[in-house]
Amino acid sequence: ELLKLWNDFQFRAAEEVYKAWGSRPPLIMWTSRLTEKGEVEKYLSKEDYIIQIWTGGEDSVISELINKGYRVIFSNHDAWYLDCGYSSWVGEGNNWCSPYKGWQLAYDNNPRQIYRDQGGSPDKEDLILGGEAAMWSEQVDGAAVMHKLWPRLSALAERLWSDPTHTWKQAEIRMVSHREDLVARGISADALQPLWCNQNEGLCYVSKA
DSSP: HHHHHHHHHHHHHHHEEEHHHHHHHOOOEEGGGSSSSSHHHOOTTTTTTEEOOOOOTTOOOHHHHHTTEEEEEOHHHHHBTTTTTOOOSSSSSBBBTOOOOOOOHHOOOHHHHHHHTTOOOOGGGGGGEEOOOOOOOOOOOOTTTHHHTTTHHHHHHHHHHHOOSOOOOGGGGHHHHHHHHHHHOOOOOOOOOOOOHSSSTOOSSSSSO
């Protein structure tokens, strides 16, 4: 059976890590067949494993993992996969996780709120250790990585560091200005708006609604 073989491999790999480390550090396992609904506790100990979530933010496995006492890291692909939205790298069309994940989506992706929306318990929110953006390398190299990451990573950073109660709209003017600061420091951050918008704060909107 696949899961039994996989679990045997996982156990042996973990033992090699423990031997090399000289102790039992927590291991990070991405969501997979081993973590599907009703399966995780059969294969992975919550004392030994941290689960990194790459499935969508509406996946009910998120609340199941946390409710069962597993520590988690969010990298849900519908908000924090920053390689999405480009052309297919094999064949035609767009890549599998399109569309593009803009800074607004990264900013509003709130791990605690995702858990709450699934009926999560406030006393278990400390099991959410944080989050990590993913930029897989099929379509990025050293020449492109900086402008693909920045300034979207700044939006994610503010979400994780301060967990604001407001949405991206209250951060927009700051983000546009912040992008200019990054460029001034030599970071090839992607443009968010025409320069005119930064020079004429608040005047770029078609409507104020």
